[in-house]
Amino acid sequence: MVCLFIAALMGSVACSKKNPPPAAYDTNAGQEMEEADLGAGEFRSPAEIDPALAAIFQNILFGFDQYSLTPQARAILDGIGAWMKNNPAKLVLIEGHTDERGTYEYNLALGDRRANSAKTYLTQLGIDAARIYTISYGEERPVAMGSNEAAWAKNRRGEFKIK
Template identity: 50%
Template sequence: MKRSMFLLKGLCVPAMLVLGACGCRTDVVAPEPGQPAPAPAAAPALGDVFYDFDQASIRMDAAEQLSQNAAWMQEKSSKRVVIEGHCDERGTSEYNMALGERRASMAKEYMVNLGVEPERMTTVSYGEERPFAAGSNEEAWALNRRAHFVEE
């Protein structure tokens, strides 16, 4: 009995994998002779990265977005971007300007480490002066703590 259960378990998982793969049918169509192959998918567009309260460190979700931004910049090698550092409304104006600059600089540094040329990126801080979301609540504050990428 023990041996048959072992065999059953040993065969069940591979069988499920095979059946699952068979159930995911995707048709592959070859191009007609003389027709060009389909173009590769375009690099994703630039996206914002977000920060925790009073922080300029790169979060895991921000690292993923920065990787996509770097891929976009590597595909569009003639493009330049401005990285804008933004903060929520809490804190003094001076503090938020400095924090916004740290956020933009950290995003730039991360992308340089991914292979993007530093001279193709400039940074600017707007602190709390240009909020993305109106409101004085956590949802609005979370959306305003960001580095925003603008194509030049």
């Protein structure tokens, strides 16, 4: 009887359903968004909207395992904040990205912290938080391929989209 119970228990544990990891880590407190909720084509790269915007909306870069803003990142965010003040109907999506090192879950969380550090800075400049969305892609969308410091440095970034 005990053997039958143990066999049944082991069978139910072995057949338990495993949930796949999420496609993207949602980072919006109070602004629940899934990647599908972003709307296909709604948020676009600044250069697609106007090539001149590419100079304002540059990627901000982060050090290894860091989410604090560098002086260069703050300068870029100052320009983005000024643009947002002059374009009050526009919304911005900040994407947090990491390099390939670290676990999937760790990189999603780090990308979240990177995107939110940029969002916090923009809100401190006076931009309404409701106009700024964040999402983390972790290591899933590299801009540079390779397993070396040059590629990793380019992939540790915050990237911007406009709606």
